[in-house]
Amino acid sequence: MSRDALYACAKQLEDRAEEIVEVLGAETGLLEGRLRAELERTTGQLRLLGDHGAAGWRRESPGIVTVPVPVGTIAVFAASNFPLAFGILGGDTASAVAAGCPVIVKAHPAQPRTSELLALIGSETLPDFEVVYGGPDASLSLVRDPRIKAVGFTGSLAGGRALMDAAAARPDPIPVYAEMSSLNPVFVLSNYDGDVAALAASVTNSSGQLCTKPGLVITASAEFAASLANAVADSTTHRMLTPAMAAAHAAWQTEAESLGEVVAGKGEPTPFSVIAHEWHPSFGEEHFGPSVVIYLGDELPEWEGSLTATILAGADDSAEARALLPALMAKAGRIVWNSVPTGVAVVAAMQHGGPWPATSAPWSTSVGPASIERFRRPVALQGVPSEIWSPAGDLNP
Amino acid sequence: MSRDALYACAKQLEDRAEEIVEVLGAETGLLEGRLRAELERTTGQLRLLGDHGAAGWRRESPGIVTVPVPVGTIAVFAASNFPLAFGILGGDTASAVAAGCPVIVKAHPAQPRTSELLALIGSETLPDFEVVYGGPDASLSLVRDPRIKAVGFTGSLAGGRALMDAAAARPDPIPVYAEMSSLNPVFVLSNYDGDVAALAASVTNSSGQLCTKPGLVITASAEFAASLANAVADSTTHRMLTPAMAAAHAAWQTEAESLGEVVAGKGEPTPFSVIAHEWHPSFGEEHFGPSVVIYLGDELPEWEGSLTATILAGADDSAEARALLPALMAKAGRIVWNSVPTGVAVVAAMQHGGPWPATSAPWSTSVGPASIERFRRPVALQGVPSEIWSPAGDLNP
Structure with a gap:
């Protein structure tokens, strides 16, 4: 069950909180209070998305039941500015795992120790989880990999656009969910x-x-x-x-x-x-x-x-x-x-997205339970007896 | 109200049924019974999507209400094989209008009389509705038009791919919802x-x-x-x-x-x-x-x-x-x-989509009320007093 894996991942992040705060603080310059708050946000996010992914959803009409299935392996690009919440074990990874998808994360090259630590925790807790390393060439190779069926990215406009161009040029184009540049x-x-x-x-x-x-x-x-x-x-x-x-x-x-x-x-x-x-x-x-x-x-x-x-x-x-x-x-x-835009709550109604160049996919959100739907798609079961398709519940872990 | 316009459009299609069946039959070779059934499907679709678009939806969390807004002007490419249901006044146009978007339809060059007749009915009933004519160059120009924010297409794999490539190469890439090639x-x-x-x-x-x-x-x-x-x-x-x-x-x-x-x-x-x-x-x-x-x-x-x-x-x-x-x-x-795949009911749970090369956007459907969501996107209203944002209901016609 993906939910159990995401809960185990959250637990291990909590158990290793002191090490995480020390390593990430030294490597990123971010302050302890901020990192502790981000850790809490990240563990809460892993559990929330695990719960929502497991709950699934259905659309029903007479003779038709439509259910979500995972789209396939997801490439995630870890962001440098939120090493936990949008990093190797951040929202893109959590939502892809919650959707039932294998994940290959590209580590951020500026944070080697952070990457090593988070990759270890992910490897010990998440199914079908892999971390790859390298520069822009490695990023483009990953997007061109035939196994990859969708991409999650948070970073610069130039970086996001390069991934989008590579994805659009594939024999089978795939969607890139990129969050890039925002004036706010x-x-x-x-x-x-x-x-x-x-x-x-x-x-x-x-x-x-x-x-x-x-x-x-x-x-x-x-x-x-x-x-x-x-x-x-x-x-x-x-x-x-x-x-x-x-x-x-x-x-x-x-x-x-x-x-x-x-x-x-x-x-x-x-x-x-x-x-x-x-x-x-x-x-x-x-x-x-x-x-x-x-x-x-x-x-x-x-x-x-x-x-x-x-x-x-x-x-x-x-x-x-x-x-x-x-x-x-x-x-x-x-x-x-009458408030400030920073501080994005991980709640059901949250919409963290927006028109170009803020994101490449303004219909989607990278924060909150709806982020899971980026990585699954609906399949209509027409007249299929429930005793036949319920085992396909395995597809909705 | 988009709903009223879509109802008026359906009514006019019904009022001119004899002329439509005659003109379309002569130009497409499709039989009268098939065309009458397709007309009924098309008018039902216009009304159903009008109802669903007007109903809208909300996601709510404490302090946040998320509502849909139209994405902007939609380019629709009329299909030749369903001159009514996927044509100038078909599902893509109906869902875009239901979403509150202006629509520019590219007529199918093989069906000039059909196009003229349906364009006239659309012009008389739908707001912000335009039909353009031409070959592949006109199609690419339309996709590159800065006003266009999304594309709906039903046709060949080569045709769909050409539109996707043009959309992906824009300064601001836009989504193409293309239904192309399916083995079934x-x-x-x-x-x-x-x-x-x-x-x-x-x-x-x-x-x-x-x-x-x-x-x-x-x-x-x-x-x-x-x-x-x-x-x-x-x-x-x-x-x-x-x-x-x-x-x-x-x-x-x-x-x-x-x-x-x-x-x-x-x-x-x-x-x-x-x-x-x-x-x-x-x-x-x-x-x-x-x-x-x-x-x-x-x-x-x-x-x-x-x-x-x-x-x-x-x-x-x-x-x-x-x-x-x-x-x-x-x-x-x-x-x-234990049935046949042809005959796609226009109902709430219908999923008419699928992985590449069947479509370019397997997370979406081109049939049923969920097709409207291709042409609007969520906006979260955080702390906005309801007396301020309810006039924005104008955005959800």
Whole structure:
């Protein structure tokens, strides 16, 4: 039973929590509190998906029962920014196992010790589980492997697109469920008078290396802009996941200084905001790291598909919010109201997805029980006597 | 309301039934009885999808309500073999409209009068509805059009693959829901003693131009093979949809004569079976037209993904059926028991899809209410007051 395996995997992660926090902390720079919270999220996710996968579902019409079957072997690409929740034993692996599929995970090359530890736990607990190592060539080979029937990926737009192109060029094209690049704009309405502390923390926590980090704040209030920029500058950061990411963040700060007023704090990476009255195309792109664009211009900028869009509204902002909402729903997978987009609860209704370039498959979610359906497909049994097909319940472990 | 528009469309199809049957019959060669049945199926489908689209759905967790939104403009490619049910006003158009999406339909070039008539009815009843004309270049241009967010297609493997390649090469890749090539194998178990008449009719009805036509029958009984072959040869056919299809059918008969014993009837197209003890790769391919491969060999052949797989079982065949079923569920989207695969009911549990090359998207169905979900995606509303988001109900017409 996949459920038992996922429970055993969660148990072993808990049993080895101290070792995990130590190894992952040393290798990623992520802080202990964050890693402990992520571990709890990951073990909860393994158990939740195990339960939902085992429960299965049915569509019924007279003479027809439709049930899910696993699609085949899944290739999972471990993300670097969530080494547990989106890593080797993260949501993609858990949902594929819950669906009853064999899994081949490609480890993230920046985290060899983390990979070794998590691969060991997976090998000891999960059926049909394998970890492979290497660079871009190994990634493309895995996607081209005839055994692979679907791909789960969390990472960069360039990386995701390369996998998509390889998958689409196969003799038998396969789906790639890639979560890539998200701006996560925040719209501050006229009467919002809330604190800026939570929003600043959402920008800088984990040194801004979260897929739902708010990258753009749109406000008409120079006062709100200054207040947020000061709170961001006052934040503490820790080292970024890789030297390349740290260099990209520093380069973005240099570029931003020519595009608006940069309010920077201290530390490495340096937390900063760029306050601008004129729109620039760079403001519409995702920038990993503890930075945010605060846009004070009159024209609502064009923005691409995003995982989230956030509305910060005060009293009497209802009409403005109602007018804005349809455009946000047309561009994002989740609308957040008077809160922050970071922190994605693993619950039944969660939608963690969104239009291109946020993901390659906006109809799907990579968080929550519905993520299992990426890795199984419906089969209609028409007139098949139940005593014949119930053994096929083996297909729905 | 999309529902009202779809109902109006169904009503107009009914009001103009005589004209439709006359024009389509003259242009396609399909018989009056078949066209009247297809018209009824099509109007029922328009109303059913309208009802389901309007009903919508919700996923709820504490603080989160997830609702569907339309993905944007849909490109639909009208199929020639079901000019009503999979044509300009067929299931792809109906499900896209039910999802709240604008639709641009590419007419089938072999059916200009049919296209003109159905385009007129669509224009008079459906919102945001357009029909475009042309050959392969027009098809590729439509898929590359930046407005298009998803594609529905029923047709050949080569045609579907060309659209998929164009969609995957876009700056923003979009999903193609293509139904293409299906063998629909029939497995005759040891003790089956049913009649061959229904199976022969399933091969030859509509001159074998149905996507679920059984193309391969696997049996150990030479007697069953001979009986089925005689029934197929005794069938009456009508002219095929296009001269190219008729030529391909004739060429397949010539090829088949070198691969096994051909039992042919009379008429144009000629109904025939090829009875073979040795497997040949051509037997694993879809052949449009009134023909079937009857395979008497010992080894179960390799077959590709299929829309359907059928089991014909007699008393005491339960163990054999149980052993066979998992392999069939791994390859097909619908398992038919002691019946024929042709005739796909438009009901809630229907799954009309299957692994490559039957379709490009085996997780989806092109028949039944679930087909609507191809053209909308979930959006999670987190903490959004219901008085703010309920106007967004406009997005779910």
